[in-house]
Amino acid sequence: MYAFEFERPSTLDEAVKALGAEGAQALAGGQTLIPTLKQRLAMPETLVSLAGIAELKGISAEGGVLTVGAASTHTEVAGQTAYPALAHLARGIGDPHVRNRGTIGGSLANNDPSACYPAAALGSGATIVTNAREIAADDYFTGLFETALEEGEIITEVRFPIPAKAAYVKFEQPASRFALVGVFVSKGEGGVRVAVTGASEAGVFRWAEAEAALASDFSAAALDGLSASADDLIGDIHGSPAYRAHLIGVLTKRAVQAAG
Amino acid sequence: MPADGGIGAPNKRREDVRFLTGKGRYTDDINMRGQVYAAFLRSNVAHGRITSIDTSAAADMPGVIRVFTGADFEGIGGLPCGWQVTDRFGEVMQEPAHPVLAQGKVRHVGDPIAAVVAATAEQARDAVEAIEVEIEELPAVVDMKAALEEGAPKVHDDLTSNLCYDWGFVEENREAVNKAFEEAAHVTTLELRNQRLVANPMEPRVAIGDYAAHNDESTLYTTSQNPHVIRLLMGAFVLGIPEHKLRVVAPDVGGGFGSKIFHYAEEAFCTFAAKQIKRPVKWTSSRSEAFMTDAHGRDHVTKIELALDGDNNFAALRTETYANMGAYLSTFAPSVPTWLHGTLMAGNYRTPLIYVNVKAVFTNTVPVDAYRGAGRPEATFQLERVIDKAARELGVDPIALRRQNFITEFPYATPVAVEYDTGDYVATMDKLEEIADLAGFEKRLEESKARGKLRGLGVNCYIEACGIAPSHLVGQLGARAGLYESATVRVNATGGLVVMTGSHSHGQGHETAFPQVVAEMIGIDPNMIEIVHGDTANTPMGMGTYGSRSLAVGGSAIVRATEKIINKAKKIAAHLMEASEGDIELKDGQFTVAGTDKSVAWGDVTLAAYVPHNYPLEDIEPGLEETAFYDPNNFTYPAGAYACEVEVDPDTGKVTIERFAAADDFGNIVNPMIVSGQVHGGLGQGIGQALLEQAVYDENGQLLTGSYMDYAMPRADDVPFFAIDHSCATPCTHNPLGVKGCGEAGAIGSPPSVVNAVVDALQRAGKPVTHIDMPLSPARVWEAMNQ
Structure with a gap:
């Protein structure tokens, strides 16, 4: 690990300002970034911790929407009951250490092609809310480790419309236990969504043919032949x-x- | 046994208290006054010529004390190889130089080029990045067969080719074996790979070199399984330090599995550098470095053929193996595919004619050496797979085919040089059928089917050779070492004992098991006995721990030394009781005179030995301390039968192990709880090889599995609860404890039954699959199903 400055702002505004500095890098749960630093594969001048910002915390369900603060850990998401498929997904990420430290905002900002949360966000038609704007999941994931986030932009919360039916099934890569392939399906007011993680060189994607087949008949049999x-x-x-x-x-x- | 936990008692491991409470003292826990830190610049290409190294910028970095390159090691010895194999033409193997730091060429990713010693570890790493090295990259050879082709790039320019040796065993049988194949009623052929593995002990390697100017003595603290071996190799062959000026300490060591037997460059470097700069020099491996510098294991490519007569009796066996040595010869690498592999090819069976051919090959990869089982897993895997395949081809029950060919009379001289002293393979197979509930398999098969899963049953036997010996024989086979073990038993005046053993515990539980042996012999509480190991300064010259040898060889040395103690103590007791020495009996810590009610306690005798006021000084010396060196006259031969039941998900190819049973014959058992733990761990490792683990290089020699993100280790949920049994014991006939060793059995015996079970599951589902190479990852199984 190379030496770096460390800042721990307590408000979103302070964080945005700190991230505006040259060589600044946001630190969420650190479950990807810290190992990367330890291997000297990154050399930020300043790490800006998002752990002390109250505005990024909290999980609430209202009006059929689950709002998850960006700094919510996987364990916290696993503990909510309003969106069981999302809780199930969070329970299956990494190990207890990772789940107690890693955050939904960190995972979505990193957009690892084998991560679970991108499938949930895209598969639910979630909205990624930042300090500057709201981004539909369909517009957010732009490629391998790439997102629509601008330099210094911070995810503040993620809004999940709670679908009538949803489930996530992950097939683990034997070593890392990331998703070799993971599929999130949902059927809600916005229709049927099928989001696939782990599989594509370009990161998470929607399987349009399956969505079309399931739109008229939400059953496994509808996928026969696809x-x-x-x-x-x-x-x-x-x-x-x-x-x-x-x-x-x-x-x-x-x-x-x-999903039933 | 004494009521307080002698031989046979499942005593809890006393060392676990410190390990589990964070009080272990591992090498990295040692920090010396004035200590500085080493970091290595390692090759990031598999093969190349170093055209320039500029260390000037690095030398000017903060905290840097000195930068070392290969030039600093000119005139210093290279890392020696401890075993010389003679090939089938009578020529000795090709043995390349193995410099501490690269001399002109780099030969695998991770090969050390230069090293920085600095005040802090981070400063050393910073300065390593400032070293400017230019490497002219050369084509790499990774595939063994390609490495042997005409015109292949040579790993070592001064060798005639990449062939280390072409070994034939038993060479005189070659033509007879070929003839038997011509006359066979049936021949089964199988080509397979026993994949390359990384040992992955929990504790990475660490070395601290220290130099004391006042007495010109060097000390190396290191993560080793055999400190005396390191002292001899490094002192005599690398650094030229006489053994009386060199101390090697291997304190608590967090697992080795073979990978910490060998002498590594970093050990020599830290010892050398400490003397140069007159400060203690410490190096702690990162996990990434461990992947690309710890000796790897296995990596054999084999074609095996089994010839059977018209009654399904095994008539002959013929194998051709390519064994990867990696870029250099690690300490015992040449012995693994030869004497630890060819000699086991008879397995548990009467096969009258066997011929084994092994071509050892240099490639641009990390050196390969012994890893839990070392040669014996490779032998067992191919043999038990080809027998299974033969049974399927012949339409006979795989267990029945094995039983039909079992060796049933002992001693049994195999056609591959070794003689099994004892065993009962029918008994372990009977026991296996019972504890595995093979009778209930059909019912479980139906239950699996009902859940849409393919179920399969795989069975195999294994035999291994532990406690490699005797020294005069291994000397003839090319070992440049003796393979005895030593013990000093020191009795204190107040009756407590310290046992100094030349074997080394890095997880085996010596501190618990060895006292049980001594306690049993004297009849005292095992808590009166302390075990000292791991320091050449206070233990007799020993050979360390590997090959499941500690109890069979090291324990036997302790028995011999304790016998000497008891004999002397009886003389003292006889004197104290004014009786004849021949009438003295020792039981439960009391010396008695046969036929009388006279007695003296153990503590009275030990006190007399050190306070010899009333003592037979005319006959014996005061004191009570004895040393013994034990050189066995044969290997020991643990054996057993294993059964695995798997379910295969037909949609994904994922294999889950539903049941696993192991019936082992380890001879006598000192601590059954430790034995169970060894079996559990071995099975976990073997299942890890069967399903998960593999070290993979790309065609350029880059290690694709350089971290746990891609190298899959077995975890608790990858294994089932095991059904194990050690009751079918046929005690070893030639060591005083009748023990055989248990440390490697699980890793040796389990991979074939897993693969046999998966093949069985697929064949039951109508898939024409006869073999899948390990690891049986979901992708591989799915591909095999959908060929």
Whole structure:
């Protein structure tokens, strides 16, 4: 780890200001960033901790919308009961250490292509709220580790419309236990969504053909005969693009079944 | 046994109190006055020529004391290899130099090029980044067969090729074996890979070099399984320090699994640098460094053929193996695919003719050496897989085929040099069938089917050879070491004992088990006995711990030394009771005179030994301290039978282990709880190999599995509750304890049954799958199902 300055602002405004400085880097739960620093793969001049900002905390459900403060840990999200599929997803992230430190805002800002939360956000049609604006999930995830966030922009909360039915099924990569493939399905007022994480070189994506099939018949049987394309899917020692494409089909069916 | 926990008692491990409460004293816990820190610049390419190194900027960095390069080690020895194999043509193996820091070339990713010693570890790392090195990258060889092709890039320019040796065993049987294959009624052939593994002990390697100017003595604190071996190798062959001026200390060590047997460059570097700069020099491996510098394990590619006669008796066995040595010869690397592998190819079976060919190959990868089982897992895996395949081809029950060919009479001289002293393979198989509830398999199969899962059953046997010995034999086989073990038993005046053993505990539980042996012999509380190990300054010259040898060899040395103690104590007791020495009996810590009511306590005798007011000084010396060196006259041969039941998810290929049973014959058992723990750990490691672990290089020699993000370790939920049994004991006939060793059995015995079970599950589902290479990851199983 290289030496860096450390700031711990207590308000959002202070954080925005601190992040405006050259070489400043936001630190949420640190479950990706700290290991990266330890391996000397990043060299920020200043780490701006978001852990002390009250505005980023709290989880509430109102009017069919679950609002999750960006600094909520996975454990906290796992503990809410208004959106069970999201709680289930949070319970399956990493290990207790990761869940007690890692945050939803950190995960979404990082947009690891194998992370779980991007599937939940895209699969629910969530809105990512920042200090500057509101971004629909459909517009937010722009590629591998890339998002619509501008330099210095901070996620403040994530608003999930609570669907009538939803489920997340993750197939773990054997070593990291990140998603080799994870599929989040939901059926709500906005229609059916199928979001796939872990599989694509470009990060989380929606499986349009499955959504179309499920829109008229939300059942696993509606997916019979559908197969995801292996084009642009990840191939590595844990699975070929063809295997990942196959898993997308299997897991989508399982998710639909789990959603009931 | 004494009521207070001698041989056979499941005493809780006394060392666990400090380990579990954070009070262990590991090498990294040692911090010396004036200590400074080393960091290494390591090659990031697999093969290249160093064209320039500029350390001037690094030398000017804050805190930097000195920067070392290969030039500082000119005239210093290289890391030695401890075993010389002679090939099938009578030529000795090719043995390349292994410099402490690279001399001209780098040969694997992680090869050390230079080192910085600085006031803090971070400063040392900073300065490493400031070293300017230019490397002309050369084509790398990673695949073993490609490495042997004409015109392949040579890992070592001064060798004739990348072939270390071409070993044949038993070479004289070669033609007879070939003839038997021509006459066979059935031949089963299997090609497989026993994949490369990383040992991954919980504690990474650490070395601290220290130099005392007042007496010109060097000390190395290191994470080693065998401090005396390191002292001899490093002192005599690398740094030229006589053993009386070199002390090696291996304090608490957090697991080794073989990877801490070997002498590593960082140990020599820290010892050397400390003397140069006159300050203690410490290096602590990061986990990333561990992946690319700790010796790896396994990495064999094998073709095995089994010939059977018309009655399904094994007629002959023939194997051809390519064994990866990596870029250099690690300390005992040449012995693993040869004498620890070829000699085990008979397994538990009467196969009259066996021929084993092994080509050891240099590649641009981390050196490969012994890893839990070392050669024996590779032998067991291929043998038990080919037998399973043969049974399926012949349409016979795999268990019945094994039983039909079991060795049933002992001693049994195999056609591959070793002689099994004892065993009962029928008994362990009977026991396995019972504890695995094989009779209930069909019912469980139906239950799995009802849940949409494919169920399979895999069974295998194993035999291993532990306590590698005797010294005169291994010397003939190329070992540049003796393989005895030592013990000094020091009795204090008030009756307590200190046992100094040359073996080393890095998780085995010596501090608990060894006192049980001595307590049993004397009849005292094991808490009166302390075990000292791991420091060349206060233990007799020993060979350390590996190959499941500690109790069989080290324990036997303790028995011999304790016998000497008891014999002398009886003389003293006889004197005290004015009786004849021959009439003295020792029981429950009391010396008695046969046929009388006279007695003296153990403590009275020990006090007399050190306060010899009333003492037979004319016959014996005062004091009560004895040393013994024990050199066994044979290996020990633990054996057993294992069964695995798996479920395969037909949609994803994911394998789950539903049941696992292990029936082992370890001979006599000193502490059954420790034995169970060893079996559990071994099974976990073997299952890890079968399902999860693999070290993978890309074609350029970059390690793709350099962290736990990609190298899959087994976790608690990857294994089921095990059904284990050690009751089928046939005591070893040639050591005083009748023990055989249990440390590696689980890792040796479990991979074949897992693979056999998965193949069984797929075949029951109508899939024409005869083999899948480990690890049986979901992707591989799915691909095999959908070929």
